[in-house]
Amino acid sequence: MLSRQLIPAMLSVAIATFAASAALAQKKYDAGATDTEIKIGNLMPYSGPASSYGVVGKAEEAYFRMTNDRGGINGRKINFISYDDAYSPPKAVEQTRKLVEGDEVLLVFSPVGTPSNTAIQKYLNAKKVPQLFVASGSSKWDDPKNFPWTMGFLLNYQTEAEIYAKWLIKEKPDAKIGILYQNDDFGKEYLRGVKAGLGAKASSIIMEESYEVSEPSIDSHIIKLKAASPDVLMIFATIKFGAQAIRKAAELGWNPLKIINNGASYVSSVMKPAGFENAQGALSAAFAKDISDPQWKDDPGMKRLSEFLDKYMPGVDRTDANIIYGYGAAQTLVKVLEMCGEDLTRANVMKQAASLKDVAPDTLLPGVKINTSATSYSVISQLRMQRFKGDRWELFGDLLGKDTPSE
Missing domain, CATH: 3.40.50.2300 (Response regulator)
Structure with missing residues (x-):
């Protein structure tokens, strides 16, 4: 039989062991994680x-x-x-x-x-x-x-492109549309989105012109698009090519309404190199604030x-x-x-x-x-339209996206 003095000691050890085990059990790690x-x-x-x-x-x-x-x-x-x-x-x-x-x-x-x-x-x-x-x-x-x-x-790009298309149906229902897009999954998803958003009016797209990301310049593609004489130029590109598209259109003396995807709408790396004077009136959409905007x-x-x-x-x-x-x-x-x-x-x-x-x-x-x-798994699901004026984007309209009306 255990002595009365030994029982409390054994109980203390058991409690301490259980507490330590519980603490260890609470910590679960996979590769890449440790205590520190x-x-x-x-x-x-x-x-x-x-x-x-x-x-x-x-x-x-x-x-x-x-x-x-x-x-x-x-x-x-x-x-x-x-x-x-x-x-x-x-x-x-x-x-x-x-x-x-x-x-x-x-x-x-x-x-x-x-x-x-x-x-x-x-x-x-x-x-x-x-x-x-x-x-x-x-x-x-x-x-x-x-x-x-x-x-x-x-x-997602398709939802963003659908928003642009629905805005066009409402504001410029008779517009002829030309589209410049990157010839990969990125650009093609925007193209699908525009067509889905236009629905029965997809025939208003009079030219689709793709470019390869390996091309040093997309000037020749802008020249082809200008020749088709669309009223609206939709630019679905990465930063470098977005700036090139806006600048080349201006060099050609061509000033259609330009709609450019969110990922190529940055002021410092797209609009400024393209020339602020060449980007006036361009449209895009945003989900984030612009730190340079006084508002x-x-x-x-x-x-x-x-x-x-x-x-x-x-x-x-x-x-x-x-x-x-x-x-x-x-x-x-x-x-x-x-x-x-x-x-x-x-x-x-x-x-x-x-x-x-x-x-x-x-x-x-x-x-x-x-x-x-x-x-x-859709993390960002809303955005607002924006128009380029002066040297910055100005927001307009209500929130649009997956969980909001598109009107």
């Missing part, structure tokens, strides 16, 4: 035809540096590993394998571009590694049934962004909307990782990413909120 670190992988076109988007990666790196300076995520520091894929699908595959099999990251965050992400999607899903907040608006990132490990961030000078979120730039990205061109995108995406990922708590498994990362409710990063327009679920 979270490894996040990233692909970015720091070189190549879409190198302007490289600023997104620089903004994300700076945001994570700020997060680490503030104590990290539940005491863990972020190790952000970002590689250049040059906007090349084969290079993206190579660098993704390096991130997953070499660096053993917990997840791949914010890789840029439809072609590159298409090339790595099946691999990451087979490996059950999150391909989280893809920096592309293809609808294929919102397919949790077939690709449960892939989630986009942008409003946001007293906005709390933009004040936080400005303080961030002062300390972590001094000297950067603040009119570059890539900064807004990178900051907002990084802020959203930090929210997801905080929600993960001590369960830093890949499955829980996706579970939490699919459980966002009315999340509003500092960068989003008023009223635009992030809501996701296990059956809807």
